[in-house]
Amino acid sequence: MTPPRGDFHERLLRHAAYTPDAPALVHAGETLTYAALAAEVDALALALAARGLGAGAFVALTARREIDHALATLALMVLGLPQVALGSRDPGAMRARLASRVGVTAVLGDRPEDAVPGVRWLDLEGILRAARGRSHRGTALPPPSGASTLHFTGSGTTGEPKIVAFSERQLAMHAETHVGCDGRRVLRPAHIEYNNSRRQRLYTLWRGSACLFADEHCRSLRDQCERDRADWLELSLVHASDLVATCREEGPLAGEVNLRIGGARVPHALRRELIAAASPHLYVSYGTTETSFVAVAGPSMHDAGESVGPPAAHATVEVTRENGAPVAAGEIGAIRIRTPGMASAYVGDPEATARHFRDGWFLPGDLASLDERGILSIHGRMDDMMILNGINIFPVEIERALESHPAVACAVAFAVASDIHGQIPAAAVELRGGGAVSAAELVAWARARLGTRAPRRIEIVAALPRNPQGKVPRREAARLFHGRMS
Structure with missing residues (x-):
């Protein structure tokens, strides 16, 4: 450019x-x-x-x-x-x-x-x-x-x-x-x-x-949008959930208000709720601190695959295997990104710079796939991937399966150490208000959708830990799980 x-x-x-x-x-x-x-x-x-x-x-x-x-x-x-x-x-x-x-x-x-x-x-x-x-x-x-x-x-x-x-x-x-x-x-x-x-x-x-x-x-974000005549609303997960709750009671946002969420996985259920309750003009984007904006899913692109849309015209995106060779369409691999004006180093951290900046590319450590249409999907962090008997299991696929259950509000998956298998997948789950389901029923639900990739253990908790942006820190959730299991 x-x-x-x-x-x-x-x-x-x-x-x-x-x-x-x-x-x-x-x-x-x-x-x-x-x-x-x-x-x-x-x-x-x-x-x-x-x-x-x-x-x-x-x-x-x-x-x-x-x-x-x-x-x-x-x-x-x-x-x-x-x-x-x-x-x-x-x-x-x-x-x-x-x-x-x-x-x-x-x-x-x-x-x-x-x-x-x-x-x-x-x-x-x-x-x-x-x-x-x-x-x-x-x-x-x-x-x-x-x-x-x-x-x-x-x-x-x-x-x-x-x-x-x-x-x-x-x-x-x-x-x-x-x-x-x-x-x-x-x-x-x-x-x-x-x-x-x-x-x-x-x-x-x-x-x-x-x-x-x-x-x-202001009483609510919805009220401020109306009073200040906002036509573009930038949301975190916390603000998005609050907006859905308010709009369900008081009606959708007035006028044509565009919504954008980025910086975290946006579950399919939350996307549907925002479109139905607040505004049909929903954008879900992907980017990094180091590269800025990379891709965006527009209002017509919110399917169960939770894509973040095609890479923007200014961004070059590749998904590769460990040896740097490109993966096939739809295959999950490591994403690397090149954008105009991106960072080229971390301040005072040569080791992190060497890990993440190589040959003009930024390697964020995210797992991704590009389908035949060039649509980008993010599948979590590389260091969160689990290996069970040689099978790669991605936490996001477990979370999507569990969150497709009508009683589940949010799920977070992680590995539990096993002397026999090395790692076994587990999950902590927060239910919707009024939701009633047992952990055993959720294990069966996931197994019907994921087979051997399903979590072996599930713990239902009253509330998952969240940071100020509404993300569930995976390591904190895992500690909560281990504390309840001990």
């Missing part, structure tokens, strides 16, 4: 010149137009520069108010400073480790407790007040101290999270290809400090659309 022209500041100034009154940031009745946003970003950049943030600085950002977070992110980009978000809910030790790993020299936060020991702390709220209280007419912005980079972390579910750094040019390339930015009023309930939320807000601003932030005073 042709690299996009300009950086985010130039793009913002262009929107401010051509569509000055168009909404850019919207939260709880407060709206910043593109003209106002450009002015506030420049004022904050000048105020930060006046406090000595220049060449050699690396800034960590913690801002609970989402508009302030967006303003600070853009102002640091104007100054050409590297930056990373430190989660406001993360423990202090975790924040300090991340700051140390990337070399943070200053923390820009909205509370004194956001400070990191031994690192300069700057009061974001105070600086914003001062910037808004003085005239900057005729004051020239300092030249950027370098090429601005934004650092993003992975989920951190295994050890320390991996860190990738993207330049503005790379993020602009992602913005040009990311699905969901075509909406004119884009609502993402997840806080901007999270990796994908932060990037999606930047993509939306690159396109000149409105970023709608979650309003905690």
Whole structure:
């Protein structure tokens, strides 16, 4: 693809010149137009520069108010400073480790407790007040101290999270290809400090659309969509389940609202429920922190196979065997991806870089298949695959079979060690409200659909563990299973 022209500041100034009154940031009745946003970003950049943030600085950002977070992110980009978000809910030790790993020299936060020991702390709220209280007419912005980079972390579910750094040019390339930015009023309930939320807000601003932030005073997500006239809604699994419950009681979303879910497996049952209760315009996407958007399943593509659609035009996707040879159509193998502007390394982690970046490809460690039509399906993580008497068993196939039972709300599969077989498949299951079925009945249900690949043991639990995004951490579920079996 042709690299996009300009950086985010130039793009913002262009929107401010051509569509000055168009909404850019919207939260709880407060709206910043593109003209106002450009002015506030420049004022904050000048105020930060006046406090000595220049060449050699690396800034960590913690801002609970989402508009302030967006303003600070853009102002640091104007100054050409590297930056990373430190989660406001993360423990202090975790924040300090991340700051140390990337070399943070200053923390820009909205509370004194956001400070990191031994690192300069700057009061974001105070600086914003001062910037808004003085005239900057005729004051020239300092030249950027370098090429601005934004650092993003992975989920951190295994050890320390991996860190990738993207330049503005790379993020602009992602913005040009990311699905969901075509909406004119884009609502993402997840806080901007999270990796994908932060990037999606930047993509939306690159396109000149409105970023709608979650309003905690709204009774429901459905109500906010109607009040703020959202036409594109970005969902996590938790938000999707809540939306289904609300829409079942109060009716579908008003108007033509597009829904998108990514970042996790989206079960077929949840897809059906969203289409029936909330909106028929459902998109399920696949991507990674390292590559950004890769594929999307549109409204007509939600069958029991849970595909994520064909790879996008900008993405090159291959599914291979261990020796790197391509698999046959429909065969499961390891996916490798190449996209414009993708990362090429992890920050400070050469071992992980060598494992995941090879010969211009990114290898996420996901299992996938491409059918005869070129439709991509994801079958879980390679390190979650089980081997029973030489047979490869994929947790996702067990989960799909169990979740096809009308009493099952959610299932998670994993391996249990066996002296005889090496590994045997097992599962933990959460039932729907009012659902009644025994573990033995579920074993029989799965065996009728999977044969020898069916789980040998199933434990029914009141509730499966979930992270803030609604994913069920497989290792936590396995520990819960072992605890109940011991």
